[in-house]
Amino acid sequence: MSLPALSELPDVLLPLSRQALADFKEALQAHPQAAERFEQWPGARRTVLLRVVAASDFVAEQIRRDPLMLLDLADSSLLENSLADGVVRQQLAERLNGCDSEAELGRQLRRFRTWHQIRIVWRDLSRQADLQETCRDLSALADACIDLAYHWLYQNQCRQSGVPTGQRSGEPQSMVILGMGKLGAGELNLSSDIDLIFAYPEGGETVGARRSLDNQQFFIRLGQRLIKALDAITVDGFVFRVDMRLRPYGSSGALALSFSAMEQYYQDQGRDWERYAMIKARVVGGDQQAGAQLLGLLRPFVYRRYLDFSAIEALRNMKQLIQQEVRRRGMDENIKLGAGGIREVEFIAQAFQLIHGGRELALQQRPLLTVLNVLREHDYLPAAAVDEMREGYCFLRYVEHALQAIADRQTQMLPDNDLDRTRVAFIMGFSDWKAFMERLSDWRSRIDWHFQQVIADPDEDGGATVPEGREWLPLWEGLLEEPLAVQQLSEAGFSAPASALARLLSLANSNQVRAMQRMGRERLDAFMPRLLSAIATREDPDQALDRVLPLVEAVARRSAYLVLLTENPGALERLLDLCTASAWVAEQIARFPALLDELLNEGRLYRPPQKPELVAELRERMTRIPEDDLEQQMEMLRHFKRAHGLRVAASEIAGTLPLMKVSDYLTWLAEAILEQVLALAWRQMVQRHGHPLRTDGSPCDPDFIIVGYGKVGGIELGHGSDLDLVFIHDGDPLAETEGGKPIDGAQFYTRLGQRIIHLLTTSTTAGTLYEVDMRLRPSGVSGLLVSTIRAFEQYQLHEAWTWEHQALVRARVLVGCSQVAARFDTVRAAVLGRKRDEETLRREVGDMRAKMRESLGTKATRGGLSANAFEAGASFNLKQDAGGIVDIEFMVQYAALVWSWQHPDLLRFTDNIRILDALAQAGLMAAPDVQLLQEAYKVYRSAAHRLALQKQPGIVDGTLFHDERHGVMRIWKTLGLA
Structure with a gap:
């Protein structure tokens, strides 16, 4: 927000201004030459x-x-200029230099505080300072006073009682002073107390005194002296009011505790x-290094x-207690605690911090505006809401x-007298109190509205977007007789209400629900009526219930997930959207409930990141984990x-991501993961055996590539696809590694390959990464797991x-050494770009395809398309039957092999769509035929994706795709492959 505008000084304040100026000038008379200094002030300052x-x-x-004091401030140019970082501390250190008693320490601290308070x-x-500068200067003032007073008192007490020393470490001990609340966040207000x-x-x-003192006693005494130095009111005023009630055990707890x-x-x-x-906790005084350890x-x-969505319930309870206190003490005019006040904005921000901060490191911040x-940048809240x-x-x-x-x-209460009301309106740039209050009321109502969306109880009016569902509570708790329960389900749209009731009662009476602790059962009882109410709005509530109940059963004993869905109606709606659209998604979320996190942020859910963001995000997440923590x-x-x-599946279901982009994203995801898996496996192998060597004796780093074939090579991965991989290296297979447990290069790279497969395929509580198929390596299952690039070329x-x-x-190369990747590309181009005998190639490709149809296709299309293949009741295997996906793939491969010696551009890409484009551009295939094959390929794969999301095989009714299948087979025959 920009600074409030300056307004004209109201007439009612003019007498106050004149009297204060007169008193100031009279006070100047006691100081020779002071009046002359004042007369030199410019008119603007006056x-x-x-x-x-x-x-x-x-x-x-x-x-x-x-x-x-004011004249000195003016002469030092401090009234008209901002202060650089560290200046306040430097100024106070100079004042305290030579300070010889606690009384003098207190006097200097108070005068210094008054000096800067006037300036601020x-x-x-x-309006020479904005809100951020004012808060920053006040916080810097508090930091300097706390820390420098502490250091002075610490040295003084060490001289009296000895140096506190750690029993375990034998090292001198210093106190750590944590600043809480607004001090911790660097957001102190003009007359704030400080929570320490x-x-x-x-x-x-x-150690070092006649009588030793327990460390805790030492630091308690030191803390008492520090509080007195800051908090006691003397003739010079006070420094800061100190509040210690946030310490462990509150007012009844020890003033200082050890870290343990x-x-x-x-x-x-x-x-x-x-x-x-x-x-908000921040180290504001004492040992900064030890303080970082404590935090x-x-x-x-x-x-x-x-x-942890239980955090919202805790914040809600805190807010209710505050509201009760506000009502009891008549503090509706309190701009901090009242409705739409400062505390509500703080609650909104800290709710997201408590819930998501463990995973979203960017939320682990103290300043509220940050x-x-x-919240805006990471799409937790709409930009307009954050701005408001x-x-x-x-x-x-x-x-x-x-x-x-x-x-x-220290007050946040609006004034109840006309004079101070006029002052506040004037300071805020308004002509009168009425205009100010209209603006204030508008802002408070807006803030309270946002607060209600985040913190308010969903059972309160206006607090939920999902129906409350209270009408379902008797059914869930088994209080309805069976006929009435069945009737309620039937009226809600269930086509098999008796079956649905049986499922619900089975869950309610299951062992895991009966064994739940009280809090968990309360959460389940709060969630289930809301779930049933939301399901009842679905087109097929039976299916929705069948797909979501396994998730409820899976998380019944981990009720934080139930709180997540109860507190986030939008997440519950998205869960139902995805589960009703995809059995595969429903199964994934039921097996891995941590995926529910993804449903919270709608913006991110339906907007998967581009490849560079994906790679960077995974790298950053992996760097947070200790290198030796393989399990994590x-x-x-x-x-x-x-x-x-x-996220990709959700985008595909929502229609925000077309088929080709779905495969792109899933392929990028596999490549990002393979990059990290290779790095992990390489690091583990090198730590154990040292680096393998090249033929010239230099260390490999890593001289290894992972080549993708099939769907991953063709950038056509689907949900649940496995990876066809080949491993290749360019190290010396005979040279031993340089580590403490040397093995030859061939063994090293074989074990590296085994390690990669282990990392990809091992099943943990979070499942496996990918199934891996290595049968396309040279000589297949009987061949070496890892080949040298030369052996691969010769084969x-x-x-x-x-x-x-x-x-x-x-x-194509997915990840690994760029030099070896370049050699692979050269070998691939040389192998595929050889001139071949067309007749021989046509016969071999056609024979191989015929064998595949006979063993993998449906009966109706073995040997080609027949009339009964299009009859109702017949089946069409999208991939293996005549006129299907594999026919298109074989035609593309045949074309690349037969013509690439003349047209190298056919080898530039590995995906079928772009190879077909190259065939059209080279004039090797008619443009209409290319378009037909591309469209057929896309429509087949799109249908296969939809079936995969429903956990169904890639087989459709024989009456579908009539034109596409005939067109593919026509082109097949045109190429002479039939």
């Missing part, structure tokens, strides 16, 4: 002075008591509101690795500063594959069958 003292009794009183209020009220927590690394006792005691407390007894508070220990308490940016909350929040924070600037008093690496790869596979040139060359048409 105008600002009149505005500031009219708005702020605090500034007026301080400059009356000590007029030289001046810049805020004169004191901790120290480990127990022990002091802190970790144990939050692990065993930490409550939801403490997680909420810990989001690392506490991070698992704050940010759960799994999605978090809102993340940001604008409203900034407006409220400016109002908060206006309220507190008046008397340096394998789980990450599997979850990544399934999550992105779901392809002198031993390979025609069908192996057909397969090579669709082969």
Whole structure:
């Protein structure tokens, strides 16, 4: 939000301004030459002075008591200029240099705070500083006062009681001071208190004094002295009001705890509101390095690795308690705690942080405005909603500063007297209180609306997009007699209501549900009526129930997933959309419930990333995992594959991703995963055996490629496709590796290949990555698992069958060494680009296809198309029958083999569509025939994809695709392959 506009000084404030100026000038008389310094002020600064003292009794009183402070501020150019980072701390360090007593420490801290408070209020009220600068300067002031006071007191206490020393480490111990709330986030307001927590690394006792002191006693005393230095009100005022109630056990807990005691407390007894508070925790004083260690220990308490939608219930309960207190104390006019207040924006942001922060590292931030940016950029909230909350929040924070600037008093209550109302309206740039209140009410209503969408109870009016479902609760809890329950299901559109009821009662009475703890059962009872209500709106509720209940059964004992769906009606709707559209998706989510995370962000669900983003995301996720944690690496790869596979399927179902793009995305996904699998396997092998060597004795790195054949080579992967792979290397097979457990190069690369297959195919709790088929390698199952590039070349040139060359048409390097990949491309071009005898090639390709039809095709099309193949009741195998997918693939392969010696462009691509384009461009095939084959190929594959999503084989009714099949067979005969 831009700065509130400056308005003219109202007439009612002019007397205040004149009186304050008169008092200031009178105070100047006690200081020789001070009045002359003031007379040299430019007119613009004098105008600002009149505005500031009219708005702020605090500034007026301080400059009356000590007029030289304002003159010194002006002479130092601090009133008109922003401060660079570190300047506040440097200034305070200079003031405290030589400080010889706690009393003097307190006096200097207070005078320094007043000095900067005047400066900050001046810049805020004169609109020379925006909200971010004001909050930043206040937070920097608090940081400097806390840390430098701590260091002074620590040295003083060490001289008195000895140096606290760790019992385990024997190292000197320093205190860690955590700033919470607005201080932790760097968002202090003009008159904020500071929430602190004191901790120290480990127990022990002091060393170097006549009587040793337990470390905890040492740090408790030190903490008490620090609080006094900051909080006590003296003739010089105070520095900051200190609140220690956020520490473990609250006011009844020890003032300082060791790291282990802190970790144990939050692990065993930490409550939801403490997680909420810990989001903002920041080391503001003491040992920064040890503080980072402490925050690392506490991070698992704050940010759960799994999605935690129970956080919303906790925030909702906190909000209800606050609302009760607001009503009880009549604080509806409180712009922080009241409806549509500052706290509601904070709750919205922190709800997403608590729920998603464990997985979305970008959400692990403290400043609220930064978090809102993340919510917008990562599509957790619409851009318009974030912009509105940001604008409203900034407006409220400016109002908060206006309220507190008046008397340096910690308040968020709107004033109840005309004078202060006039001041607030003036500070906020409004002509009068009425105009200001209209704008304030508008912003509060908007913020409260957004709050209701995120935090409010779905059972409250206007809080849910999915029907409440309360009418289904008696049926779910078994309170209805069977005829009435069946009738209710029938009226809701179930075609087999008795069967549906039996399924529901079977779940309700199952052992896993009976064994659920109270909280889990409450969550299930809250979710099931909503689920039934949502299912009842579906076109086929029976199918929807059949496909979703396995998921409910799978997650019944992990009720956080039920909370996720209860709290996110949109996610529940998307779950039903996908499950009713695809049995495959329903099965995937039931087997791997962590995929529910993908349903939360609609923008990302239906917008899979491009290949560079996909590769970068997986690399970044893998770098977060320790290199020696193979189990977690394998789980990450599997979850990544399934999550992105779901996004592709969802986009395909929604129609936002056409067939060719679906295959592109699934192929990119496989390549990204293979890149990481190769890197993992290579690292493990090198750690164990050292690098293999090239023939010139230099180390390989890795001189290895993974070649994809079939669907992955042709960029035509589907859901659930396996990978046809061939492994090739260019190391010296006889030279031993250079590590501590040397083996020859051939063994090394064979084990590397085995390791890759193991990483891909091993079944974990997250399933497998891919099934792998290695039968297309030289000599098939009897051949070596990994070939040298030279051996591969010799085999392809002198031993390979025609069908192996057909397969090579669709082969391409997926991942690995670029130099070896270039050699592979050269070998492929040389093998496929040889001139062949057309008659021999035509006969071999045709014979191979005939054998495949006989063994794999349906009875009606063996030997070619017959009339009864198109009759009702006949079947058409989209892939294997005459006129189907394989016929098109064989024609493309035949054309590439027979003509590429004259037309090398036929070998440029490995996918059928672009090879067909090349055939048309070279004039080798008529454009209408090429278009027919391409369209037939697409429509067949599209139908096969749809069937795969329904977990059905690629077989359709024989009456379908009549024109496509005849057209394909006509071209087949034209090429002489029949």
